[in-house]
Amino acid sequence: MLASKRILLIIGGGIAAYKSLDLIRRLRERGAAVTPVLTRAAEEFVTPLSVSALAGEKVYRDLFDLTDEAEMGHIQLSRSADLIVVAPATADLMGKMAGGLANDLASTLLMATDTPVLCAPAMNVRMWDHPATRRNHAQLAADGVRFVGPNEGDMACGEYGPGRMSEPLEIVAAIEAQFGYGPLNGRRVLVTSGPTHEPIDPVRYIANRSSGAQGTAVARALAALGAEVIFVTGPAEVAPPEGVKVVQIETAQQMSDAVEAALPVDAGVFAAAVADWRVAAASDKKLKKSRDGLPALEFAENPDILKRVARMGTGRPALVVGFAAETDNVIEHATAKRARKGCDWIVANDVSPATGIMGGSENAVTLISDEGAEEWPRMGKDAVAERLALKIAEALAV
Numbered sequence: 001m002l003a004s005k006r007i008l009l010i011i012g013g014g015i016a017a018y019k020s021l022d023l024i025r026r027l028r029e030r031g032a033a034v035t036p037v038l039t040r041a042a043e044e045f046v047t048p049l050s051v052s053a054l055a056g057e058k059v060y061r062d063l064f065d066l067t068d069e070a071e072m073g074h075i076q077l078s079r080s081a082d083l084i085v086v087a088p089a090t091a092d093l094m095g096k097m098a099g100g101l102a103n104d105l106a107s108t109l110l111m112a113t114d115t116p117v118l119c120a121p122a123m124n125v126r127m128w129d130h131p132a133t134r135r136n137h138a139q140l141a142a143d144g145v146r147f148v149g150p151n152e153g154d155m156a157c158g159e160y161g162p163g164r165m166s167e168p169l170e171i172v173a174a175i176e177a178q179f180g181y182g183p184l185n186g187r188r189v190l191v192t193s194g195p196t197h198e199p200i201d202p203v204r205y206i207a208n209r210s211s212g213a214q215g216t217a218v219a220r221a222l223a224a225l226g227a228e229v230i231f232v233t234g235p236a237e238v239a240p241p242e243g244v245k246v247v248q249i250e251t252a253q254q255m256s257d258a259v260e261a262a263l264p265v266d267a268g269v270f271a272a273a274v275a276d277w278r279v280a281a282a283s284d285k286k287l288k289k290s291r292d293g294l295p296a297l298e299f300a301e302n303p304d305i306l307k308r309v310a311r312m313g314t315g316r317p318a319l320v321v322g323f324a325a326e327t328d329n330v331i332e333h334a335t336a337k338r339a340r341k342g343c344d345w346i347v348a349n350d351v352s353p354a355t356g357i358m359g360g361s362e363n364a365v366t367l368i369s370d371e372g373a374e375e376w377p378r379m380g381k382d383a384v385a386e387r388l389a390l391k392i393a394e395a396l397a398v
């Protein structure tokens with residue numbers, strides 16, 4: 001897929017540098033030529049010898065290496081590539097890039113280039129959350145730098161949160177997408193997400209605790225693989241991802257209509273926590289306390305959006321993925337739900353309060369398909385989304 005592409009790989013100084021060795025291998029397997037550049041700090045984590053052995057090319061390390069200048073000046077080095085990948089992109093490197101500093105080979109190359117740049121950040125969670133990194137990230141994105149990750153999860157420093165560098169295959173997918181070779185290029189995928197709000201009267205509604213985090217992460221991961229994503233979302237706590245078509249709705253009925261309008265699609269991922277019932281006759285005036293006692297709400301059943309799409313004949317998406325939020329007998333209930341709804345896969349998770357999953361940043365899921373139940377380790381919702389997106393890409397490729 002990457003045959004004849006030249007990638008200049010800048011390896012920054014962080015523990016995640018070890019993953020860059022695997023990244024080199026994966027890129028070369030796909031036919032790319034990798035020219036590695038190591039920062040001083042990176043040499044504390046990986047050796048120039050192992051990097052050059054894997055890349056099959058000389059490692060560039062020093063700005064003032066005159067032999068290199070004679071062979072290839074840093075300007076030319078930075079421009080001869082089709083893409084510059086910075087992995088790991090440390091807080092320091094991101095700061096230099098955002099501030100326009102050029103005091104070593106890596107930062108000089110990044111200043112001198114007119115080639116697209118993709119960063120895979122990796123750093124401690126506090127450093128990632130620090131206002132300076134937030135500013136640098138926003139500035140770099142505004143300057144046109146693309147990002148992959150970071151993922152959430154356990155970190156080498158013992159803390160937990162966003163800051164882990166994306167896995168090599170995720171970085172490869174982002175590189176392929178950059179060249180227009182995303183495995184989901186040309187594919188249209190629908191994602192439903194968030195809660196729905198079912199009005200009681202103009203000021204009150206029935207809702208649930210879904211934050212929309214998992215659905216948002218799935219939409220982002222699918223878009224990163226090159227899919228055209230139609231993101232139908234209820235009033236979620238998290239902001240919708242960039243680069244997707246966002247359709248904001250409130251009620252289950254509106255979600256159903258928006259899904260209908262989005263068809264046909266190659267795949268549908270139904271991550272929304274849709275209210276099963278609505279108030280049959282929501283009042284158009286605010287209900288008032290009355291002497292006649294408590295108001296009696298009568299309910300009507302909402303359309304089962306997933307079931308309707310999964311069971312449609314012609315025009316059914318090639319892959320229909322549902323979610324099952326359960327609090328007990330998770331696999332048993334989710335397996336039955338898959339059969340009842342008629343979807344291809346169910347992503348089942350245990351949302352009993354003790355797990356902290358609903359509204360939290362992590363998820364522990366089991367993927368149920370006709371091949372049985374595949375249990376995934378507990379990981380960040382972003383990592384679950386990326387793994388699911390890669391799996392969807394594989395399924396649509398056959």
Ligand code: CTP
Nearest residue numbers: 270271272274302303304305306322323324325
């Ligand atoms: N779903 C949907 N439309 C609905 C209800 C659910 O599309 N009206 C989808 C959800 O987005 C999810 C899956 O169906 O992908 C399962 O949702 P869940 O609420 O767990 O299923 P229910 O059918 O409501 O089953 P339960 O009896 O457990 O509430």
